[in-house]
Structures are given as C-alpha cells and as structure tokens.
Amino acid sequence: xxxxxxxxxxxxxxxxxxxxxxxxxxxxxxxxxxxxxxxxxxxxxxxxxxxxxxxxxxxxxxxxxxxxxxxxxxxxxxxxxxxxxxxxxxxxxxxxxxxxxxxxxxxxxxxxxxxxxxxxxxxxxxxxxxxxxxxxxxxxxxxxxxxxxxxxxxxxxxxxxxxxxxxxxxxxxxxxxxxxxxxxxxxxxxxxxxxxxxxxxxxxxxxxxxxxxxxxxxxxxxxxxxxxxxxxxxxxx
Amino acid sequence: xxxxxxxxxxxxxxxxxxxxxxxxxxxxxxxxxxxxxxxxxxxxxxxxxxxxxxxxxxxxxxxxxxxxxxxxxxxxxxxxxxxxxxxxxxxxxxxxxxxxxxxxxxxxxxxxxxxxxxxxxxxxxxxxxxxxxxxxxxxxxxxxxxxxxxxxxxxxxxxxxxxxxxxxxxxxxxxxxxxxxxxxxxxxxxxxxxxxxxxxxxxxxxxxxxxxxxxxxxxxxxxxxxxxxxxxxxxxx
DNA sequence: CCGGATCCGAATCGATACTG
DNA sequence: CAGTATCGATTCGGATCCGG
Numbered sequence: 001x002x003x004x005x006x007x008x009x010x011x012x013x014x015x016x017x018x019x020x021x022x023x024x025x026x027x028x029x030x031x032x033x034x035x036x037x038x039x040x041x042x043x044x045x046x047x048x049x050x051x052x053x054x055x056x057x058x059x060x061x062x063x064x065x066x067x068x069x070x071x072x073x074x075x076x077x078x079x080x081x082x083x084x085x086x087x088x089x090x091x092x093x094x095x096x097x098x099x100x101x102x103x104x105x106x107x108x109x110x111x112x113x114x115x116x117x118x119x120x121x122x123x124x125x126x127x128x129x130x131x132x133x134x135x136x137x138x139x140x141x142x143x144x145x146x147x148x149x150x151x152x153x154x155x156x157x158x159x160x161x162x163x164x165x166x167x168x169x170x171x172x173x174x175x176x177x178x179x180x181x182x183x184x185x186x187x188x189x190x191x192x193x194x195x196x197x198x199x200x201x202x203x204x205x206x207x208x209x210x211x212x213x214x215x216x217x218x219x220x221x222x223x224x225x226x227x228x229x230x231x232x233x234x235x236x237x
Numbered sequence: 238x239x240x241x242x243x244x245x246x247x248x249x250x251x252x253x254x255x256x257x258x259x260x261x262x263x264x265x266x267x268x269x270x271x272x273x274x275x276x277x278x279x280x281x282x283x284x285x286x287x288x289x290x291x292x293x294x295x296x297x298x299x300x301x302x303x304x305x306x307x308x309x310x311x312x313x314x315x316x317x318x319x320x321x322x323x324x325x326x327x328x329x330x331x332x333x334x335x336x337x338x339x340x341x342x343x344x345x346x347x348x349x350x351x352x353x354x355x356x357x358x359x360x361x362x363x364x365x366x367x368x369x370x371x372x373x374x375x376x377x378x379x380x381x382x383x384x385x386x387x388x389x390x391x392x393x394x395x396x397x398x399x400x401x402x403x404x405x406x407x408x409x410x411x412x413x414x415x416x417x418x419x420x421x422x423x424x425x426x427x428x429x430x431x432x433x434x435x436x437x438x439x440x441x442x443x444x445x446x447x448x449x450x451x452x453x454x455x456x457x458x459x460x461x462x463x464x465x466x467x468x469x470x471x472x473x474x
Numbered sequence: 475c476c477g478g479a480t481c482c483g484a485a486t487c488g489a490t491a492c493t494g
Numbered sequence: 495c496a497g498t499a500t501c502g503a504t505t506c507g508g509a510t511c512c513g514g
Contacts, residue, residue: 004485004506007284009342009426010352011359011466012266012328015335020262022487029249038496047244049488054497064338075495086334086469091249093327098252100320101301105246115247122248189246229248232323241487241504259506275477286507291478312476 003059018063019087023048024056028084029091030114031066035079044114060084095122099196100231105189113144113159120146123195123227126153135222136179140186140213147181150226183215183223194224196231255300256324260285261293265321266328267351268303272316281351297321332359336433337468342426350381350396357383360432360464363390372459373416377423377450384418387463420452420460431461433468 003021006013019025023045030036030044042053057078060066065084070076080087095118105111120139134151138160145160190209193199201220204210212220243250256262260282267273267281279290294315297303302321307313317324332355342348357376371388375397382397427446430436438457441447449457 005284005343005346006260006263006282007343007346008263008282008352009339009346009348009429011332011334011336011339011356013263013335013352014339015331016262018335018338020257020259022257023243025253025257026243026245026250042496045243045245047242047488049490050497051489051499052487083337090327090330090334093330094252095248097248097323097327098250098255099248101255102246102248102251106242109242109244109246111246115245115250119248192246276475279477284507286509287478288480288508289506 018065019060021056021059023052024060025091025094027053027056027060028065028080028087029095029118030112031078031080031084032088032091033114033117035069035077036114037075037077041078044112046110046112091118092122095119096229099123099192099229102192109189111142111144111189113146116141116144116146117157117159119195120148120157120227121155123229124150124155125226125228128228129153129155129226132222132225135183135219135226136181137219137223138181138184138213140184141191142188181215183217183219184213185215185220186211186213195227195229197224197228200224255302256297258293258296260289261297262328262331264290264293264297265302265317265324266332266355267349268315268317268321269325269328270351270354272306272314273351274312274314278315281349283347283349328355329359332356333466336360336429336466339429346426348379348381348426350383353378353381353383354394354396356432357385357394357464358392360466361387361392362463362465365465366390366392366463369459369462372420372456372463373418374456374460375418375421375450376428377421378428379425418452420454420456421450422452422457423448423450432464432466434461434465437461 003017006017019028026045027041030041036044038053038057042048042050045053057066057068061068064081065087066078067081068076068078099119099122129150130153132150134149137148137150139146139148147158147160149156149158187194187204187210190204193209194201194204199207199209201210201224204220205212205217210220243254256265263282264278267278273281275290275294279285279287282290294303294305298305301318302324303315304318305313305315336356336359366387367390369387371386374385374387376383376385384395384397386393386395424431424441424447427441427444430446431438431441436444436446438447438461441457442449442454447457
C-alpha cells in the first residue's frame with residue numbers, strides 16, 4: 001500500500017512521496033525540536049485528526065524517516081532517524097521561504113511551542129550572533145514560554161512550562177536554565193514584524209506588539225540582530 | 238477559497254500551504270528548468286489529471302509562486318516568479334534527499350526530460366567540476382536526449398529532440414549546441430547507480446547499465462566525478 | 475493542437491466517538 | 495496514553511468534452 005505514485009523515477013518525486021502527504025512535514029518539523037510522544041504531537045498539531053497522525057507516523061516509519069522508541073517507565077516516543085534529521089536545513093529553508101509570505105494570523109491560528117522554536121531557529125543568524133556578546137532571553141508568546149540562550153554562533157532553546165518548570169528533561173529539549181535571563185519580554189504574533197524588520201524594537205514597544213517584562217530593554221536590539229529574516233524578494237501579485 | 242488551513246501561524250506551515258498540495262512541487266520542479274506551456278507541463282507530468290494541473294496553476298499564481306505570461310504568436314507560458322525561483326535550492330536539496338531512498342524504478346515509472354535535467358542539477362558538484370577540464374556530453378536515457386555542458390563550475394543542460402533538433406529556443410532552455418559532444422552515451426534508469434557510486438563507469442559498461450555511443454569513453458570518469466550524490470546516511474529500517 | 479472545463483466514481487481527509 | 499472505528503465531507507483521478 002505504497003502511497004499513490006507519481007509515476008516518475010526521480011529524486012524529487014521520491015522525496016515528495018515520503019514527506020509530501022498532508023501533515024507529514026509538520027510532524028517532521030516538531031520532531032526536529034526533539035523526540036515527542038504521540039500525545040505531544042497531537043497537542044503541537046491541534047487540528048490534526050488522530051487517525052491521520054497515526055497513519056502518517058506509520059508511513060514515516062516505513063519511509064525510514066521516523067523511528068518509534070519505547071522508553072522505560074515513560075511510554076514511547078517518536079524520533080527522527082539520522083536520515084530524517086538530514087531534513088533539518090530543508091525545513092528551516094522552507095520556514096524562511098514561507099515566512100516572507102505570512103500575513104497576519106488568520107482567525108483561530110495558534111502559535112505552538114515547537115513551531116515557535118523552529119521559527120527562531122530559522123531566523124537565527126549565526127554570523128551576526130557570532131559578533132555579539134552572549135545573551136539569555138525569556139520569550140513569552142501567547143501562553144508559551146521559551147528560554148532562548150545565544151552564545152556566539154550557538155543557539156539553545158528550551159521550552160518552559162507556564163508554571164515555571166521546564167519540560168521533561170528526558171525528552172532532551174531541555175537546556176540548562178539556571179539563573180535569571182538577561183531579558184524577559186512578551187509578544188503576540190506581531191513578533192513577526194520585529195523579525196522581518198518591519199518595525200524596530202523601539203517601534204515594537206511603542207506599538208505594543210511587544211512589552212519588556214524584566215531585564216535590560218536595550219538587549220532587544222541584540223535580539224533583533226540575532227534573529228532576522230529578510231522577506232527578500234518583493235512579492236509580485 | 239484559501240487552501241485548507243493547518244491552523245498555525247508559522248513559516249513552515251505557510252510554505253506547506255503554498256506548495257504542499259499534491260503535484261504542486263513537481264510543477265515547480267519542471268518550471269525551474271524553464272518556462273513551460275500548459276501542454277508541456279501535462280507531458281512532463283504524464284499522470285497528472287488536467288483539472289488538477291489547472292487548479293494547481295491557479296493556486297500557485299494566487300500564492301505568488303507562478304506567473305502566467307502571454308507570448309506573442311506563441312501561446313502562453315507559465316513561469317516562476319522571483320519568489321518562486323527562490324525555491325530552487327530547496328527543490329535541489331529535496332531531490333538529493335529523495336535520491337538516497339530511490340530503489341529500482343517501479344512498474345510504469347518514467348523518466349522525463351525535466352526530471353532528468355533537475356536530477357543532473359542536483360547531482361552536479363560545483364567544487365569537483367571546477368578542478369576538471371571542461372566537457373560536453375550527450376546523454377540518452379530512455380527516449381530523451383540531453384546535451385550536458387560542463388565548464389568549470391558552470392553547468393548548462395539543453396533538451397534535444399530525438400529528431401535532432403533542440404527544443405524551441407524561445408522557451409529559454411536552449412544552450413548553444415554547436416559542434417559535436419565529446420562523449421555520447423546511453424543509459425537506462427540504472428544511471429542512478431553510477432551517480433550514487435554503487436558502480437564505477439567501467440562496471441556500468443560491463444553490467445550494461447550504460448553504453449558509449451560515440452566519443453572518448455574515458456570521459457565517463459570525468460562525468461562520474463562531476464555528477465555524484467552520496468547516499469550518505471545508511472538507511473535504518 | 476492548445477488550454478482548459480465538466481462530470482463522476484474512488485480514495486483520502488476530518489471530526490467525533492470509542493477502546494485496550 | 496496511544497491509538498481504532500466510523501462516517502460524512504472533500505479532494506483526487508480518469509475520461510470526456512468544448513471553445514479558440
């Protein structure tokens with residue numbers, strides 16, 4: 001019951017047969033953040049029907065993209081195989097490409113922890129960050145909280161539970177969050193306009209797309225330098 | 238009538254909504270070779286239903302990926318917008334990724350001129366080719382003929398009609414094919430095994446996956462050096 | 475021939491309910 | 495927690511048809 005074939009002997013075609021079905025690449029995106037349990041994936045993809053999720057996971061396993069790993073006392077998790085992890089630069093590039101076309105959030109659109117984590121990864125500018133001093137941010141968007149640590153060209157992102165506790169360290173997404181962040185700020189989806197450069201940090205605060213909760217507000221400049229996606233090509237209608 | 242939303246405010250999600258529908262990325266792949274008429278696309282995607290083709294073309298236009306251009310005395314063509322052309326490295330990377338998972342061709346699988354052109358582009362090693370002398374190949378696979386010219390890190394691929402005439406120069410895929418190629422060879426889908434390094438050129442000839450038609454057979458080594466995809470990660474079942 | 479539009483059965487997807 | 499089962503809503507695929 002191989003997926004419907006496109007009838008061509010071609011690498012692109014094979015790739016699309018492996019990860020081109022609806023929802024598949026979004027599952028891969030979330031797994032790029034770290035291994036996830038079935039329920040985690042379901043929460044991270046609020047609109048996915050459960051039967052589709054389980055079908056996709058099976059197909060991705062058959063395709064050698066995803067692996068199912070039983071964890072002692074901890075249920076079981078899905079994780080990318082080495083072959084699946086090769087998709088990381090491709091998914092990041094797609095995220096950058098799609099970013100340019102994102103408008104305002106549609107009615108009912110949500111931001112999830114995993115998608116925001118990947119968005120920050122796609123926006124991270126290794127070269128710019130390497131020339132800046134390290135910084136430790138806590139970013140609040142809607143009801144999710146990320147601890148974002150930049151040190152040279154290294155980026156670590158950890159998901160923090162609203163209650164204050166980090167997520168299960170066994171799942172490997174945890175960075176050391178000892179100590180206080182240098183800057184804590186809260187934003188809505190309008191954070192996109194900061195990353196695209198449509199607004200400067202100062203303007204972002206003025207227009208209330210963003211608010212500093214604690215720490216040194218001038219670090220927002222450094223944040224904007226480290227995380228930026230140039231929409232690039234002007235969109236031609 | 239926006240495409241079914243995934244309900245997330247995220248660059249990857251937006252990208253998948255733009256080019257994630259069935260057949261969409263294969264249309265983009267063919268348009269990366271050059272502008273194409275509706276009928277060209279239909280021939281290059283033999284199994285696409287015509288209603289799906291026209292639906293996708295409309296969606297890709299709405300998404301700013303494809304543009305419809307009337308040509309004087311020459312019908313009309315579809316071409317990528319600048320924004321759509323940004324997808325080139327992504328499609329090439331996907332082609333490389335899928336290449337590693339390609340087995341033998343399935344029953345009824347075909348190789349098209351555009352897919353082979355893109356396959357050679359994905360396999361082209363700029364760095365290796367830059368250190369080699371220029372070469373001019375004519376490659377026959379099944380019933381398609383490509384003129385492949387390598388000069389330093391430059392690669393030009395032109396599609397040649399079986400009759401001997403190149404395709405319509407107005408569509409821009411035409412390279413100057415003056416003179417005779419240095420090497421002409423014919424292969425079947427087994428050319429994949431040469432590009433992956435599973436067989437050396439000598440073995441390829443021995444095992445009849447490939448036959449030299451004319452020219453200097455030793456140039457096959459140079460071809461294999463210039464076009465190569467390392468399957469890389471061992472596939473874990 | 476080119477560039478589609480239309481119709482219809484088959485397969486997939488989405489939403490909800492339910493189970494070991 | 496980790497999925498199946500069910501079933502109506504969509505989409506896809508294949509064929510045919512149509513205006514220029």
